[in-house]
Amino acid sequence: MLGIGTTVGTWVFFHMFMLQRTYSFSGFIKEPLDENQAEGDLTYFTCIVRELDETQYVSWLHNGRKISKNGEIIINTYAHYSIEFDSAFGSYNLRIQNVQRRDTGRYTCTVYDSNDQIVEKSRTANFTVLEIPQQQYPICSSTKTSYRVGQYVVLNCISEKTTPPALLRWVHNIGGSESGLKESSTGNYEKSYSFIAKQSDNRAIFTCELTTSANPSIERNCTIGALDVLYPPIVRIQQTRDVILGNEAIFICYSDANPQETTFEWSFDPPISENIFVLENDIILRIKNTISSLNGTSVICKVTNSIGSGSSKLIVNVKLKESINNVVETNNGKETKKSEKPNERNKNKSNNQNYNSNQQLLQTRSPNNKNNSSTDISISLVVIIALVCIVLILGLAMIPVGYMRYTRSDTINRGRPVSIPDVYFEPRDHIDPMLPQLGLPAPWMRTVGVQVPGECESDATYNTQVMPQPRQVYYTQRMYPASSL
Incomplete structure (x- = not known):
């Protein structure tokens, strides 16, 4: 009986001793909370325990993996982690510096006994890392390097797939349609912009802007351009002045094309003799002596490049010399032209000849030469008067200077007895x-x-x-x- 009593007493004592050591931990004063933080930032998880036994210790678990013991990090891959340890207050706060994407997960503050058995766990805190697209994003791309007028253009803006997704926006000044954000075949996010190519879109620049709610201060962009839109020549003909009978007429062929023009061709309807006109650099057409048969002739300039051809037509309107000598009357500040009747042309022509001869006679008798000579004389006279004034002023200015030198040198004999x-x-x-x-x-x-x-x-x-x-x-x-x- 004594042996049995001794055994029972020993068991009860041991059992009471283990209960005292195991349950000396009385609970958590403060437990970790859920956190959201952007990449590269700093975050904390708080853990404060009450009445921890000497044989017990506190560890942090990341996704069930023990990463610390009391105040030390025990895994090298968590080098950017640290424990703010204070045994007097029972605090075992976890500090994560320079948050990385792999830090996402579940964090638990756990109490262990001396046999590495879990005594108690805190609530599990979920940590979400707000991902920021890597520095090379966004990336702009297009399906082709060049487009012809009328073709369908698709421009893509690509961002890394992150949580939360990045915000992409196309900046442009032309009409088109912008698609929603979608996942591409490469696993990234992309947003496209599409439109029908026009001539005015040539050399245009398109910009895609990236922002993210993870860090509102981040703003990046990429560009596409200048866009290469190919189109055939757009041609126009311009004449430098009115086409007057007997005078020279000049016509210039202007063209706008992408790629550059390759040929210029001039033609006439009805055809004219090659002796009448001369071409300069294939762009300028010169008719040295305009004849009356050119009136109503169509001048055509055709320009060709690798995309196609374009042409322009101008109808020649030959004017007589007499027709440009219209009478100009001024009526309330406005000029009106009166055309002459054909029966009066000869009469006016003779009158004009008499008027011109009389005008020439008056010009020979007019004192134009005298005016010119008088103008020359007046200019010379002004120059002479100016020179005389300058000499007089200089002469008067020298008088006081000479007098001061005279009195200064002769009045007082310096260095001698006075x-x-x-x-x-x-x-x-x-x-x-x-x-x-x-x-x-x-x-x-x-x-x-x-x-x-x-x-x-x-x-x-x-x-x-x-x-x-x-x-x-x-x-x-x-x-x-x-x-x-």
Whole structure:
């Protein structure tokens, strides 16, 4: 009985001990929540436990796979993961830096015992990575390199298949239809734009823009163009001036084509002699001497390229010289032309000849030559007067300069003893009289009378001998007489 009691007691003790160690963990204070985050960003999963036993530890599971133990990541492929571990507070937060697409999945915070048996799991948090198309997208493409006018054009804009799907939009300035976003045969997303090619679509540029809700700041685009639309020549003929009887007539053939024109052909209906016209670079038609039989003739220019041909026709309207000499009358600022009757042409012609002869006679007698000569004389006179004025101004400007040089060099002898008069008089300010040679006033000066002895003295400050001199000698040194005062 004692042996049985001992065995039962030992079992009960062991069982109670294991229950105490296993259930010392009392639960999660905070569990991870579902997250959505774009590629390249940062995300957190929170896990805080209460009263964890010393033999227990916390691990994070990703899709059922253990990736950490307490505060360390145990798998190298999860190097961009880290654990913000604080045992005092029981926090085991999971931090994912630079989120990648493979990080999508289920995350669970799990408590293990010393035998690596699961004690308890937190709720499972679902993590969705918002995928961003790779840098090379979008890609623009077309079914052909060139199109003829009237052909069906299909342009494709391709993006990588992502979650969420990228948004594609065609930017254009022509009429066409845009398809919805669909999955292509290569597993990507694409949006097409289609239209019927026209001549005006040649050299056009089409742009496809890509945006994504995963990161609204991302905006990319690709372009197709310039679109090569092939079309036959579009031709027009232009004459440089009215076709006048007896004068030269010039016709130019203009063409717009893609590809470039290969041939230009001129023809006439009814045909005319080859001696009448000359071609320059196959584009310009020159009729040297217009004859009356050309009136009503159709001039045709035909241009051909590799796509086809195009032509233009112009009917020649030959005008007489007399018909262009219409009478022009002005009525309230508007000009109206009166055509002449055939019976009056000869009469008007003779009158015009008489008028022209009289006009020439008047022109010979008119003072046109005198006007020209008088104009030349007036211009020469203006030039001469201007030169004389310049000389006078320069001469007057030199007078003060010469006077200043004259007075500056002769009035004061620098570096020599200054003569002082032997008499003194009342101090006063005055201006020296005009110089008789130039008629200009001398500078203002102040004279101060001082008493000096009759004998020579030596100035103590400058060691200069001061000799008394008479007033006449003083003014003689100033180059003009004292009596002028």
